[in-house]
Amino acid sequence: MNALKKALGRGEGAGVLPSLIAIVIGLLAGFIVLLVTKPGQALGGFTAILTGGIVDMKSIGQVLYQATPIMLTGLSFAFANKTGLFNIGTAGQFVVGAYAALLVGVKCTFLPGALHWIAALLAAMIAGALWGFIPGILKALRNVNEVISCIIMNYIGMYMVNFLIKETIYFSLKNQSMPVLASANMPKAGLNTLFSTGINMSSLNSGLFVAVIMAVILYVLLEKTVFGYELKACGYNRDAARYAGINENRSIIISMAVAGAMAGLGGALLYLDGSGRGFNVVDVLAPEGFNGVPVALLAMSNPIAVIFSAIFVAYLSVGGLRMQLYEFAPQAIEIIIAIIIYFSALSLLIRGAVASLIAKNRERRGERGNKQAEGGDTQ
Amino acid sequence: MEYIIEMSGITKEFPGVIANDDITLGLRKAEIHALLGENGAGKSTLMSVLFGLYRPDKGIIKKNGDAVNIHGPGDATRLGIGMVHQHFKLVHNFNVLENIILGVETTKNGFLEKDQARERVLELSKQYKLAVNPDDIISDITVGQQQRVEILKMLYRNNEILIFDEPTAVLTPQEIDELMGIMRGLTAEGKSILFITHKLNEIMAVADRCTVLRKGRYVGTVEVSQTTKEELSEMMVGRKVSLQVAKPVRQPGKVILEVSGLTVKNKQSGKNAVDNVSFNVCEGEIVCVAGIEGNGQSELVYALCGMTKADAGSITMNDKNLTGAGIRRRGEEGMAHIPEDRHKHGLILDYNLAYNLVLQSYYSPKFQRAGFLRFNEIYRYADTLIDAYDIRSGKGARTTVRSMSGGNQQKAIVSREIDRDPKLLIAVQPTRGLDVGAIEYIHKQLINQRGKGKGILMVTLELDEALNVSDRILVIYEGRIVADVDAKSVGPQELGLYMSGSRPDGVKKGGGAQ
Numbered sequence A: 001m002n003a004l005k006k007a008l009g010r011g012e013g014a015g016v017l018p019s020l021i022a023i024v025i026g027l028l029a030g031f032i033v034l035l036v037t038k039p040g041q042a043l044g045g046f047t048a049i050l051t052g053g054i055v056d057m058k059s060i061g062q063v064l065y066q067a068t069p070i071m072l073t074g075l076s077f078a079f080a081n082k083t084g085l086f087n088i089g090t091a092g093q094f095v096v097g098a099y100a101a102l103l104v105g106v107k108c109t110f111l112p113g114a115l116h117w118i119a120a121l122l123a124a125m126i127a128g129a130l131w132g133f134i135p136g137i138l139k140a141l142r143n144v145n146e147v148i149s150c151i152i153m154n155y156i157g158m159y160m161v162n163f164l165i166k167e168t169i170y171f172s173l174k175n176q177s178m179p180v181l182a183s184a185n186m187p188k189a190g191l192n193t194l195f196s197t198g199i200n201m202s203s204l205n206s207g208l209f210v211a212v213i214m215a216v217i218l219y220v221l222l223e224k225t226v227f228g229y230e231l232k233a234c235g236y237n238r239d240a241a242r243y244a245g246i247n248e249n250r251s252i253i254i255s256m257a258v259a260g261a262m263a264g265l266g267g268a269l270l271y272l273d274g275s276g277r278g279f280n281v282v283d284v285l286a287p288e289g290f291n292g293v294p295v296a297l298l299a300m301s302n303p304i305a306v307i308f309s310a311i312f313v314a315y316l317s318v319g320g321l322r323m324q325l326y327e328f329a330p331q332a333i334e335i336i337i338a339i340i341i342y343f344s345a346l347s348l349l350i351r352g353a354v355a356s357l358i359a360k361n362r363e364r365r366g367e368r369g370n371k372q373a374e375g376g377d378t379q
Numbered sequence B: 001m002e003y004i005i006e007m008s009g010i011t012k013e014f015p016g017v018i019a020n021d022d023i024t025l026g027l028r029k030a031e032i033h034a035l036l037g038e039n040g041a042g043k044s045t046l047m048s049v050l051f052g053l054y055r056p057d058k059g060i061i062k063k064n065g066d067a068v069n070i071h072g073p074g075d076a077t078r079l080g081i082g083m084v085h086q087h088f089k090l091v092h093n094f095n096v097l098e099n100i101i102l103g104v105e106t107t108k109n110g111f112l113e114k115d116q117a118r119e120r121v122l123e124l125s126k127q128y129k130l131a132v133n134p135d136d137i138i139s140d141i142t143v144g145q146q147q148r149v150e151i152l153k154m155l156y157r158n159n160e161i162l163i164f165d166e167p168t169a170v171l172t173p174q175e176i177d178e179l180m181g182i183m184r185g186l187t188a189e190g191k192s193i194l195f196i197t198h199k200l201n202e203i204m205a206v207a208d209r210c211t212v213l214r215k216g217r218y219v220g221t222v223e224v225s226q227t228t229k230e231e232l233s234e235m236m237v238g239r240k241v242s243l244q245v246a247k248p249v250r251q252p253g254k255v256i257l258e259v260s261g262l263t264v265k266n267k268q269s270g271k272n273a274v275d276n277v278s279f280n281v282c283e284g285e286i287v288c289v290a291g292i293e294g295n296g297q298s299e300l301v302y303a304l305c306g307m308t309k310a311d312a313g314s315i316t317m318n319d320k321n322l323t324g325a326g327i328r329r330r331g332e333e334g335m336a337h338i339p340e341d342r343h344k345h346g347l348i349l350d351y352n353l354a355y356n357l358v359l360q361s362y363y364s365p366k367f368q369r370a371g372f373l374r375f376n377e378i379y380r381y382a383d384t385l386i387d388a389y390d391i392r393s394g395k396g397a398r399t400t401v402r403s404m405s406g407g408n409q410q411k412a413i414v415s416r417e418i419d420r421d422p423k424l425l426i427a428v429q430p431t432r433g434l435d436v437g438a439i440e441y442i443h444k445q446l447i448n449q450r451g452k453g454k455g456i457l458m459v460t461l462e463l464d465e466a467l468n469v470s471d472r473i474l475v476i477y478e479g480r481i482v483a484d485v486d487a488k489s490v491g492p493q494e495l496g497l498y499m500s501g502s503r504p505d506g507v508k509k510g511g512g513a514q
């Protein structure tokens, strides 16, 4: 626990405690909603959602499997956030990444073996990076608020991908994209059989490794490199960064591109999971994109912590499935899960807002100092 | 003796430091009580304890003889205690009135009741001669005016014990005089004032008594009328401090910085904030830009170090034209800059001390290899600077800069910029918020740098500093250089006249400029 705390709280003086408290608040909120809506089934349903993710090996596999794409969108949001940017464009970056991966997966039949899925992932990252790059460059050169341009890019991305799928890789019977070649799918690496219950295999694949490796890379990038020093400097205090001769425009652009690449990769890993999943041509923004936001918030934008917060969110979705045993409708379950997730994230946000409100009257450094007194001594 | 506030045995420990160690302080009714001590001596901490921001580990606070518990600023307000912080706490996009009533708003049917509040604010501002316009947005008004807003905030809450934490550090000499007048007026109305300052002159001028702290300990309390500046500074530092720096004679060398026809427009008004300014700085010379705040000093400095673009004119350093060069390029050509606003530009408060000390050099081969930061080197380097400049903090190089005392934050910046070994050092109010010992040290450093043949351009609002340290003084008024005089041949009166624009004609040619 202490080691974990140290890893997560490093340099921020914060630690993992606030996130845990936030999660408890979220769970309480969810439970209250259950109590109000279905008092009789509330306890059973709540237990189901809490334990559903670990009832058997397959469930654990499913949790990790579902965590993979939101881990990447979470990383996307978190990384941009470290540079002081609010990347709400993860949904758009996610779908263009997904499309690029599908296109390579369906069309590039000439690519042999492993090269095929690697190429698909790279294509997804490039497409996602482009989708992040555009709001980045608008912000840097024209001072366009990234929230607005990201939202616009979300819609452009969604409609464009729907259009392109119909033009290039459409499977009209199912109103979906065509299935990708087997070689384009992420290798299972034995994970599906490792995490299985009897003959019921989970959908887990090596995409999880890709996501975890990305988290580690981003962590190292942020905490250990000159580049990360500059990015965080821009995020903490843009004026001081400028004063120190740091090229803030470059930092903004690169940060958004990297963030976009992560979300794009998330899109690829969702559709290259080997389940034959196709991209449904519907006018809905990808929910995985937005789920990255609470994942990142819960992790307080620490890339390593994102791994765990993504697993937590996925854990709730898997557990939620079991709530159907207690006669909860799937929509209701989704709502409950959303309530838990967003209450957790919100309580962190509110905590921040309250803290800064207090800071108007209260010495800010005192707050920080005391917090350090609690968290810092473990080092 | 009757005290309105009595603090006894106050102890407060932070990780790594005992900020207050068994401190005693008695405040009499209607007195101005100064609190003096080195940077990091624990003054702000002690006042934060009184204001309820920190809970003391030990100690008792009494008001009018009764022990009180102060658990937060709310309690303090109820007891009539108000505080103006070292770094103001105003909401920048709110207007003056909104800031004053923030937290004690009266509402009617859920709507803000502003008219009554406005009347009261206007009344108070008239009664205490604190001129403000209730509708001005905070970010548009000067620091001096912001301070008045802070004072009005306290008065609006009917506070009778007023804490001023280094109120004068950010003010111009004129504003300081005004503030002192206001403070006297307040005590005449029966308010009691605790006043933190590093400027002994101010203590001698307004304070009745003075309590001195050193390294978190109580040294003593003296009647100001029965003491001298020298005695006070000795009490505070524990040794004699020379308030006058020794400055060996030195012939300026070749021109290092040449500014000609520099013009910077104000973005909003379109007027020239810096108006056709030409001057130069030579090797081994300290040139001071003196003037009343807001006469173009900031804009001039921003243009010199590349933070804004000049609209006309040229900047040449070491025979290289740097007019259009970026900030980093200027730094690499040997320009260092101690900025005016340490929180806005000088520091990244959420980075630790070591990270801040390499803010200008983190990318150099010394501190990185193949793009990776060399933490061992960074922390070792930070430790050497911390030793050399006596930067005090709780956890050394790993202290989050936000938790450091104001003066020590300033020392961190000064050490970083001097240690870059620049050819030209631009120092904007380098000693703002420093104690006399630290000021002496920084002044010596500047003179040392001069001895090494560095050119130094110092911007200061303080006449004493301008006259003491510099070789040549440029007086800036409404964006123009109205005087260029030898520091030895000019007195404070004459300088004051130039600064107020009363002698706009007399551009004399001083020493270094060829």
Ligand SMILES: Nc1ncnc2c1ncn2[C@@H]1O[C@H](COP(=O)(O)OP(=O)(O)OP(=O)(O)O)[C@@H](O)[C@H]1O
Pocket: A365, A366, A367, A368, A369, A370, B014, B015, B017, B018, B019, B037, B038, B039, B040, B041, B042, B043, B044, B045, B046, B086, B392, B393, B394, B403, B404, B405, B406, B407, B408, B433
């Ligand atoms: N919140 C905090 N957390 C940790 N250390 C702190 C905190 N606040 C103050 N300190 C430490 O306590 C000591 C006293 O600080 P304080 O701000 O009271 O000094 P000060 O006398 O006001 O100095 P200055 O004149 O520089 O403003 C310093 O060493 C400082 O680093």
Ligand SMILES: [Mg+2]
Pocket: B043, B044, B045, B086, B165, B405, B406, B407
């Ligand atoms: Mg202080």
